[in-house]
Amino acid sequence: MEILGRERRRRWTQAEKLEIVAAVGVNGETLARVARRYEVSRSQIYQWRRQLRKRGLLPAPAGPTFLPVDIGAPMPSAEPVPEGRVVSPLMVELCLAQGRRLRFDCGIDATALTRLIRSVEVA
Structure with a gap:
């Protein structure tokens, strides 16, 4: 097996992460569709959401829904x-x-x- 190059990792800015996470739920967009559109995994979006909430950049989930x-x-x-x-x-x-x-x-x-x-x- 011959390896021709190094694996390339994409880097996302904080603004891009916020945009992707915020796109979920807008106009009925599901997490799966947003993940496909931005070519990221669903688990990546969940991880970014958790990180952004921890840093205070994303509002905490709303309380109970009546x-x-x-x-x-x-x-x-x-x-x-x-x-x-x-x-x-x-x-x-x-x-x-x-x-x-x-x-x-x-x-x-x-x-x-x-x-x-x-x-x-x-x-």
Whole structure:
């Protein structure tokens, strides 16, 4: 095997890194498309994002995002309701990672709900 030359590394300026990282999410641009457009790996963009945040050049990720909730008609129950049992008309459906969904009564205890979400996410 003959080696004809040294591998060439590209050097990115701080401004170029900021431009590339900032392009993700603009007008629906995905990280993968931005990476292809600038011919860098996705992991490189993640690394630059982390470095820029650490240096204070990129704002920290926003806090929790609140989404609108439709409290309309009660959700249909798959099981028949036994006689004498009171059913709450307000059910909540929570969409978790990996397409998992939790449906629960709006009166559930916060501690119990937290434990339930954690156990489902770990599974």
